[in-house]
Amino acid sequence: MVEHTDGEFVREMMRWHFSPETGSSFWLKRAETLGFDPLTEVRDFGDLGLFPNVVDELRDVGVRELIPRGYGDEHGASVYESGGTTGQPKRVMYSAEWHRRSVEWFSERLDSHGVPRNVDWLSAVPTGPHNVGAMAVDTAMLRGGLNFSIDLDPRWVKKLIGQGNTDMASAYTDHLIEQVGYILASQDVGVLFATPPMLERLAQHDDLVELVNRKVRAIIWGGTHLDADTRDLLRDEVFASATFVGGYGGTMMLGTSVERPGLGADEPCVFDSFAPYTTFRVVDPDTGRVVPYGERGQIVLHHMSRSALLVNNIERDYATRIAPVDGGFGDAVADVAPVASFGDTAVVEGVY
Amino acid sequence: MPSLDVLGPGGPYRSRRQETIRDLAGKPAATLSLAPSLYVTRAIKALRRAPALPVDTRIAALAQAGRAFATQTIAGLTAQEYQHTVSAVTGIPITVVRNATDDIARAAERIHLNVENARPAGAVRSWRDPKARDGAAVWTRRGEVFAVHAAGNHPAVHQGWLDALALGYRVAVRPSRREPFTPHRLVTALREAGFGDEGVVLLPTDHHVAGDILRHADFGMVYGGADVVAKYAGDPRILPQGPGRSKVLITAETEWEPIVDTLVESISSGAGVGCVNATGVLVEGDPAPVAAAIAERLAALPSLPATDERAVLPVMPVDPARRWDKHLRQRAAGAKAWLGGDGIADDLGDGSAVLRPAVHQLDSPFAEQLGMELGFPCAWVAPWDRDAGVRPLRDTLVLTAVTTDANLIDELVAEPTIANVYVGDHPTPWMGHGLPHDGYLAEFLMRTKTIRC
Numbered sequence: 048m049v050e051h052t053d054g055e056f057v058r059e060m061m062r063w064h065f066s067p068e069t070g071s072s073f074w075l076k077r078a079e080t081l082g083f084d085p086l087t088e089v090r091d092f093g094d095l096g097l098f099p100n101v102v103d104e105l106r107d108v109g110v111r112e113l114i115p116r117g118y119g120d121e122h123g124a125s126v127y128e129s130g131g132t133t134g135q136p137k138r139v140m141y142s143a144e145w146h147r148r149s150v151e152w153f154s155e156r157l158d159s160h161g162v163p164r165n166v167d168w169l170s171a172v173p174t175g176p177h178n179v180g181a182m183a184v185d186t187a188m189l190r191g192g193l194n195f196s197i198d199l200d201p202r203w204v205k206k207l208i209g210q211g212n213t214d215m216a217s218a219y220t221d222h223l224i225e226q227v228g229y230i231l232a233s234q235d236v237g238v239l240f241a242t243p244p245m246l247e248r249l250a251q252h253d254d255l256v257e258l259v260n261r262k263v264r265a266i267i268w269g270g271t272h273l274d275a276d277t278r279d280l281l282r283d284e285v286f287a288s289a290t291f292v293g294g295y296g297g298t299m300m301l302g303t304s305v306e307r308p309g310l311g312a313d314e315p316c317v318f319d320s321f322a323p324y325t326t327f328r329v330v331d332p333d334t335g336r337v338v339p340y341g342e343r344g345q346i347v348l349h350h351m352s353r354s355a356l357l358v359n360n361i362e363r364d365y366a367t368r369i370a371p372v373d374g375g376f377g378d379a380v381a382d383v384a385p386v387a388s389f390g391d392t393a394v395v396e397g398v399y
Numbered sequence: 400m401p402s403l404d405v406l407g408p409g410g411p412y413r414s415r416r417q418e419t420i421r422d423l424a425g426k427p428a429a430t431l432s433l434a435p436s437l438y439v440t441r442a443i444k445a446l447r448r449a450p451a452l453p454v455d456t457r458i459a460a461l462a463q464a465g466r467a468f469a470t471q472t473i474a475g476l477t478a479q480e481y482q483h484t485v486s487a488v489t490g491i492p493i494t495v496v497r498n499a500t501d502d503i504a505r506a507a508e509r510i511h512l513n514v515e516n517a518r519p520a521g522a523v524r525s526w527r528d529p530k531a532r533d534g535a536a537v538w539t540r541r542g543e544v545f546a547v548h549a550a551g552n553h554p555a556v557h558q559g560w561l562d563a564l565a566l567g568y569r570v571a572v573r574p575s576r577r578e579p580f581t582p583h584r585l586v587t588a589l590r591e592a593g594f595g596d597e598g599v600v601l602l603p604t605d606h607h608v609a610g611d612i613l614r615h616a617d618f619g620m621v622y623g624g625a626d627v628v629a630k631y632a633g634d635p636r637i638l639p640q641g642p643g644r645s646k647v648l649i650t651a652e653t654e655w656e657p658i659v660d661t662l663v664e665s666i667s668s669g670a671g672v673g674c675v676n677a678t679g680v681l682v683e684g685d686p687a688p689v690a691a692a693i694a695e696r697l698a699a700l701p702s703l704p705a706t707d708e709r710a711v712l713p714v715m716p717v718d719p720a721r722r723w724d725k726h727l728r729q730r731a732a733g734a735k736a737w738l739g740g741d742g743i744a745d746d747l748g749d750g751s752a753v754l755r756p757a758v759h760q761l762d763s764p765f766a767e768q769l770g771m772e773l774g775f776p777c778a779w780v781a782p783w784d785r786d787a788g789v790r791p792l793r794d795t796l797v798l799t800a801v802t803t804d805a806n807l808i809d810e811l812v813a814e815p816t817i818a819n820v821y822v823g824d825h826p827t828p829w830m831g832h833g834l835p836h837d838g839y840l841a842e843f844l845m846r847t848k849t850i851r852c
Contacts, residue, residue, distance in 0.1 A: 247437050250440070274435055275416070276435040276438070277435040277438075280441070281437065285437070
């Protein structure tokens with residue numbers, strides 16, 4: 048039953064992206080060099096392995112070529128970029144339809160964690176060209192809140208750290224914290240959306256910790272990985288009065304996955320993806336084979352929606368493979384952590 | 400298997416991130432909790448908030464901790480179990496570990512000597528001193544929190560930070576991940592003796608987080624090689640502790656035959672793993688007979704497992720031992736090998752190898768090998784003359800100068816990069832309580848200020 052559904056979904060996506068009337072010029076052109084026919088040979092999730100990983104091509108391709116023709120003039124496209132962790136930034140297109148669904152799904156997940164509605168947000172996450180800022184604004188709005196946003200340029204921080212300019216990176220983070228402080232002090236903030244490095248830095252300021260504990264009822268974290276020990280400390284000791292919800296997202300995912308609700312304090316943070324549109328596989332990096340549940344491997348990511356087709360994308364991250372909820376698609380992942388190097392580029396995590 | 404917890408200001412902390420420490424045969428010996436950055440930041444903040452104990456209480460607590468460290472069951476381990484574990488994990492002979500235990504205990508018991516001897520003669524201890532009424536220099540701390548990146552080459556390195564505690568600093572120790580047992584035991588003993596959870600903490604971390612400990616503390620001390628010294632050379636808050644490069648100088652008018660014992664002891668006592676072990680032996684005149692005599696004596700040292708009562712040489716897993724062997728041979732190219740030329744790794748057949756002594760003769764007092772310090776008895780014997788002067792003797796922790804030349808002794812004592820000068824028949828590892836090892840730590844941690852009440 049599930050197999051039938053999953054095949055049905057994959058075939059529908061292939062028809063959309065590889066039919067001349069609906070597919071993007073990028074994929075229609077790229078199909079000629081694939082060496083297989085996606086319309087006939089890609090029947091289900093298992094066949095996605097046939098696709099090459101094309102994300103590197105997104106560093107150069109004109110974004111208009113990524114817009115599926117099927118949308119006509121109603122695509123409502125927004126352009127977002129990766130953080131440039133692994134080289135030049137990559138660029139993707141989010142249709143208005145996809146962005147809306149992604150925000151709605153995110154919001155539902157927050158409901159399942161008991162994140163309050165009708166409260167205002169403070170989002171210390173990157174804004175454009177990254178998607179997460181728009182996600183914050185629209186999710187807060189959908190849930191009846193205003194969003195206070197601070198500017199945060201993750202690429203600049205990564206560059207500083209990569210050059211060994213830790214003092215300057217630290218000064219920049221202090222500058223961000225100062226802005227966070229102004230908002231926390233003067234506004235009624237119910238949800239704090241921030242990256243782990245920002246939360247760690249915030250934790251060094253007793254006055255701000257006090258403000259967060261007095262006002263903020265939920266903390267949503269994401270953007271960089273958060274190790275289990277630090278998560279425990281932030282959640283149980285520093286910001287003990289807020290609900291913690293983790294997100295693991297990315298530009299090439301076109302969205303985020305969200306921490307599974309209802310897990311015990313000692314259990315690892317498990318991320319469920321927005322299946323079937325985004326799905327994970329956890330594989331042995333040497334053999335490409337899926338590892339058994341409970342074991343670690345590298346994350347392979349598929350995104351399939353009418354907005355985009357980005358499958359078989361080997362992420363920079365490692366994770367523990369966890370069974371999906373209720374026989375869903377793909378894998379859930381836990382204890383996500385970046386590899387030390389990716390390709391020839393050392394992975395530098397900054398404030399995002 | 401023991402779990403070595405982080406010893407933080409809120410008590411012991413067991414992280415999810417654990418590292419297994421193995422003995423030389425690869426058998427797990429303990430697990431070590433690694434503290435994340437956020438924990439470190441908060442711990443040092445807590446230390447800063449904690450008040451310093453009164454000086455008499457500190458001195459008494461140090462003495463008590465020293466005794467407990469050497470004799471009592473601490474964190475579930477008897478002194479014997481602790482010593483056996485350190486020996487089995489590090490390959491340092493059991494008797495050396497035992498001596499180090501006693502040295503640490505005595506250093507703690509006699510810490511008041513260091514503190515008193517380091518205080519400038521004109522300075523008073525407190526503003527309450529009657530002398531302050533007319534104006535006096537009072538000796539005060541420059542900060543509150545002192546951090547240590549400890550070395551794992553020898554348990555006795557942990558004497559190095561006790562002065563800071565005695566001076567009223569709250570101390571954060573980041574142990575070596577190779578040998579966290581000694582600082583874990585010592586910190587536990589100190590906490591139990593009165594320093595409490597907020598007086599001294601043990602913060603094992605991975606190397607990413609290590610820098611945070613120094614960053615958040617007021618002052619810090621770091622052990623390491625030349626790279627570490629260079630890295631912190633420009634940081635006035637950090638006191639780097641580099642290689643010892645201890646040396647012996649024998650001038651022409653003195654007899655070397657009667658002091659061969661001292662030479663051998665300088666090179667090989669404590670298994671030759673310490674910074675006070677002699678690396679260079681400079682001889683005015685022909686160095687060959689000196690090298691031959693040392694080599695003959697060192698060749699007789701037995702190869703035994705570290706935990707054997709008669710062991711006197713360090714032991715290592717076979718692979719790194721072979722790498723050291725190779726490294727030594729590459730660096731020794733061109734030198735005459737008196738001992739160890741055909742290899743220094745002696746396979747014990749259980750996955751470990753003894754590192755045997757090496758003695759090489761160099762052509763010049765300026766040969767670069769003189770600065771090469773390794774974790775086993777390894778001596779470089781070189782000719783020296785008055786023209787070479789003090790230059791080859793620079794950058795030395797302990798210099799034993801077997802000479803009667805008072806002008807030369809003047810020069811050696813005046814040379815800023817020689818930390819200690821022993822004149823005559825004294826082995827380089829000799830240390831006296833109350834005397835500075837590399838200057839008094841107090842010179843770095845304290846200042847005088849004028850006070851008038």
